[in-house]
Amino acid sequence: MPKRADLSDTFCPVGRSAELLGDRAVLLILRELFFGRGRFEAIVANAGLGPQLVSARLKRLVAEGVAERQAYQDHPPRYEYRLTAKGRDLFDVLYAMRGWAERWAYEAGETGGGPAMRYIHRTCGTDVGTATVCPGCGEVLRYGALKGEPSPALRAEQAAKASAGHPSRRREGQ
Amino acid sequence: MPKRADLSDTFCPVGRSAELLGDRAVLLILRELFFGRGRFEAIVANAGLGPQLVSARLKRLVAEGVAERQAYQDHPPRYEYRLTAKGRDLFDVLYAMRGWAERWAYEAGETGGGPAMRYIHRTCGTDVGTATVCPGCGEVLRYGALKGEPSPALRAEQAAKASAGHPSRRREGQ
DNA sequence: GATAGTAACTATGATAATCATAGTGACAAG
DNA sequence: CTTGTCACTATGATTATCATAGTTACTATC
Numbered sequence: 001m002p003k004r005a006d007l008s009d010t011f012c013p014v015g016r017s018a019e020l021l022g023d024r025a026v027l028l029i030l031r032e033l034f035f036g037r038g039r040f041e042a043i044v045a046n047a048g049l050g051p052q053l054v055s056a057r058l059k060r061l062v063a064e065g066v067a068e069r070q071a072y073q074d075h076p077p078r079y080e081y082r083l084t085a086k087g088r089d090l091f092d093v094l095y096a097m098r099g100w101a102e103r104w105a106y107e108a109g110e111t112g113g114g115p116a117m118r119y120i121h122r123t124c125g126t127d128v129g130t131a132t133v134c135p136g137c138g139e140v141l142r143y144g145a146l147k148g149e150p151s152p153a154l155r156a157e158q159a160a161k162a163s164a165g166h167p168s169r170r171r172e173g174q
Numbered sequence: 175m176p177k178r179a180d181l182s183d184t185f186c187p188v189g190r191s192a193e194l195l196g197d198r199a200v201l202l203i204l205r206e207l208f209f210g211r212g213r214f215e216a217i218v219a220n221a222g223l224g225p226q227l228v229s230a231r232l233k234r235l236v237a238e239g240v241a242e243r244q245a246y247q248d249h250p251p252r253y254e255y256r257l258t259a260k261g262r263d264l265f266d267v268l269y270a271m272r273g274w275a276e277r278w279a280y281e282a283g284e285t286g287g288g289p290a291m292r293y294i295h296r297t298c299g300t301d302v303g304t305a306t307v308c309p310g311c312g313e314v315l316r317y318g319a320l321k322g323e324p325s326p327a328l329r330a331e332q333a334a335k336a337s338a339g340h341p342s343r344r345r346e347g348q
Numbered sequence: 349g350a351t352a353g354t355a356a357c358t359a360t361g362a363t364a365a366t367c368a369t370a371g372t373g374a375c376a377a378g
Numbered sequence: 379c380t381t382g383t384c385a386c387t388a389t390g391a392t393t394a395t396c397a398t399a400g401t402t403a404c405t406a407t408c
Contacts, residue, residue, distance in 0.1 A: 011290050011324075011327045012205070014201065014202075014275070017275040022197055022201045040384070050366075053365090053366065076375045079385070092273065095270075096270045097187070099187075100266065101190040105190040117186070132306045132314065150185075158186075214355070225357065226359085226395085250356090251355095251356090251403085252354095
């Protein structure tokens, strides 16, 4: 693509965030970070993206102040990525995306009855469904107060992806 | 780009919506549709995208059931696009994006003091800021109950874009 | 009734982002 | 001293995107 018009100086707030969020890879990487998976290889495996793309997008996320790179050991220097406050504040966006998909993007029964990902309000134990306000206690939902529970099907899919990168980086094509 | 892995059959809801929403053009076109601008030329002008891209994305949005194409006159047949219920339900996502941008994406004073786009709760008249629940009456905010008011700067920007496409499709390069 | 305008697109070629695959450097473990 | 792990970078083929121009069909103006 030729250099597309930059939207980071529009006055429209949707335009500004579209510049960052209007990108499949960014969204998937953010998902991984919200899941607590900050290691490079884990992101590559779970997001299903090439390492080069992940590398480029992580740099962008760090440059934007949405994520930060932190060493978790020296001697082999190893880094992981985590969300900053600015990044954590994107939870509403991802949560809204998940809510929409749960309501519209699955065939009946495809998830085995319930949602693909359940969210439980920690403070009162209620399953919040896709609401923005807890149907049990009426509190406004926020990132820290929610516990995500993937359905069996989703859990299996994640496990398959995570292990696919392990066995000494298999070299059989296909 | 080579054919990237399709995510519409993942079990992860964020992955599924990322397949549609992880695209700058889709987000910008949705913004226009939420603004009530459904005419092709208006979308091209205001979103700042080429007609070919807009054409392709509108087809996708229609195919996904998010938008629909409706004739608003015959004899020259003319069509406009509008959101379906499934599309209108994406409001939460766009609203969350705007909220994040209002909080993080502007330099101090860049918008002239207030937010770039104000939202007023129709039922009680309160300026809701970037909240998901009305700070005035406590009601959960939804698309129909909100009235958007662009700031003077944003309004000027939109007017400039809308008129740029008019004068008989100017042909001076630049 | 010829010219100009409006609206919704489609056609074309240059440019650049993305993918799959392989490779690198630094260290640890067997 | 070979194998393994982790966080990346390098390469080349493929394809989406952009800018620009063209098409079709009808209306409005001169």
